């Protein structure tokens with residue numbers, strides 16, 4: 611498969627290595643210094659760029675009729691626009707806040723736990739995410755996915771980085787040098803605590819998941835999620 615990498619930073623470089631190990635060819639790499647994207651040679655595009663660039667990158671892929679997956683976080687206020695464009699152009703698009711298999715299993719645990727805790731008003735939920743200090747957005751896209759799942763299953767109606775109201779989920783976003791990504795969900799009562807936690811030891815899980823998703827969407831049409839790729843959920 612010929613792959614275009616939109617964004618060639620920490621993730622772009624890790625994805626390139628895994629793509630080559632799986633006998634794919636990287637035919638294009640773009641960074642902040644590229645004004646144009648020519649996808650003529652690409653079978654699929656993978657966007658891991660920055661929040662302010664992702665929308666244009668994804669839109670360009672759809673307009674050039676190239677299946678695109680995006681792992682960039684912090685641009686989701688434009689997600690519905692992309693879905694509309696993709697459907698109108700009969701294109702192919704997949705977004706995931708986290709491509710790693712481990713986190714996608716963790717998402718399912720979070721869903722099940724939130725169902726079990728839904729009516730347990732003696733427990734208060736909170737989230738913590740820890741990432742490296744270069745990260746541009748807070749909270750992480752993964753933490754937002756986790757919080758939205760809990761909101762969908764319980765009486766919580768919002769998440770916040772600030773002091774939470776009773777109906778809000780507090781997200782603690784910590785920035786520590788070199789941490790690839792750690793997420794935990796804690797339910798606290800006066801009697802005990804229940805915690806689930808995922809710790810990424812490096813970026814290989816994110817990158818492998820992105821390549822597997824790119825292989826999967828290359829021949830499909832529509833808007834997809836990692837649940838479609840991994841057949842879970």
Ligand SMILES: NC(=O)C1=CN([C@@H]2O[C@H](COP(=O)(O)OP(=O)(O)OC[C@H]3O[C@@H](n4cnc5c(N)ncnc54)[C@H](OP(=O)(O)O)[C@@H]3O)[C@@H](O)[C@H]2O)C=CC1
Nearest residue numbers: 617618619620621641642659663681682683707708709816
């Ligand atoms: N969904 C998931 O599983 C994961 C998501 N992420 C997300 O992926 C994104 C990238 O992460 P990471 O690789 O660590 O970040 P980096 O900062 O290491 O890399 C970002 C890259 O994007 C490039 N870039 C900036 N503007 C543009 C543009 N207009 N077009 C194309 N490329 C551009 C930068 O170029 P330059 O060097 O010139 O500035 C750089 O190469 C983040 O949003 C992060 O949250 C990260 C890990 C996993």
Ligand SMILES: O=C(O)C1=N[C@H](C(=O)O)C[C@H](O)C1
Nearest residue numbers: 683707745750751752790791
């Ligand atoms: O910026 C990162 O590094 C990561 N970003 C994603 C997020 O915001 O959830 C996924 C992963 O945790 C690493």
